[in-house]
Amino acid sequence: MGYTNKKNLASFAVHGALIIISLICILPILWMCLISIKPTSESISGFQSIWIANPTLSNFNKLFSMIPVAANFFNSVFTTVMGTVTSLFFCSLAGFAFAKYKFPGRNFLFYFVIATMLVPPEVGAVPMFVIMKKLNLINSLWSLVIPRIATAVGIFYMHQYISDVPDELIEAAKIDGCRDFGIFRRIILPVIKPALASWASVTLIARWNDFFWPLLFLRKQAKYTLMVTISLLPVSEGLSTPWPVILSGTTLVIIPIIVLYLILQTFQKAGMMAGAVKG
DSSP, X not given: OHHHHHHHHHHHHHHHHHHHHHHHHHHHHHHHHHHHTSOTTSOOSSGGGGOOSSXXXXXXXXXXXXXXXXXXXXXXXXXXXXHHHHHHHHHHHHHHHHHHOOOTTHHHHHHHHHHGGGSOGGGGXXXXXXXXXXXXXXTOGGGGTGGGSSOHHHHHHHHHHHTTSOHHHHXXXXXTTOOHHHHIIIIIHHHTHHHHHHHHHHHHXXXXXXXXXXXXXXXXXXXXOHHHHHHTGGGTTSSXXXXXHHHHHHHHHHHHHHHHHHHHHHHHHHHHHHHHHHO
């Protein structure tokens, strides 16, 4: 009985600590959302700022009048979705080739790809800009998609996951006359759904929050992503943009990616449970 009480107490303490940490993490987001619907005349500092006497959407109306929100939102969605889809496809395809096929120089190429993880991406900013300029992709949304179609981290992650797929499945598919790409599409992809969901979550967040590369490659406000446009709000009216307006823009940036992340987490859990049942 004593052991059970200690176990319940420990479980209660752990869950209590997790709840407290979750509340601490959620509080800034909640504060931001509340300030975004607060009139500019009301205080935004201290705990009393959480109380809103007269909620309003005027901050969002002013935001839409200051910047092309619809166009910037489309740019963010396009680069995020296209970047995620292409990254999932090419990283999983490369991981499949490195994990299940033997060819000359395979180990050298794989370790070379892994070694590039040691180099910060910003180091290649100047040569990347020159390449994009020669390809006439400056001020094009494709400049944010093409250079990172396949990343070393994604290839390594997919390689590790695909390596656990039994070789017997691939051999059986070859015996049945399935070609290489057919094996990848019909055998590998359904098995690695949890890995795809995990990598999609990471890539979505990274692409949506990307700031450095859009600021480097894009030159017109109509081509900016939402993240870049919102970051320029404080100086858009000579350092006089009210904080509620800035936080209304920040809310538009953060809420969609949180929703997408929660959806992908659901797919990830469903895929893991399905794999466990089939196993």
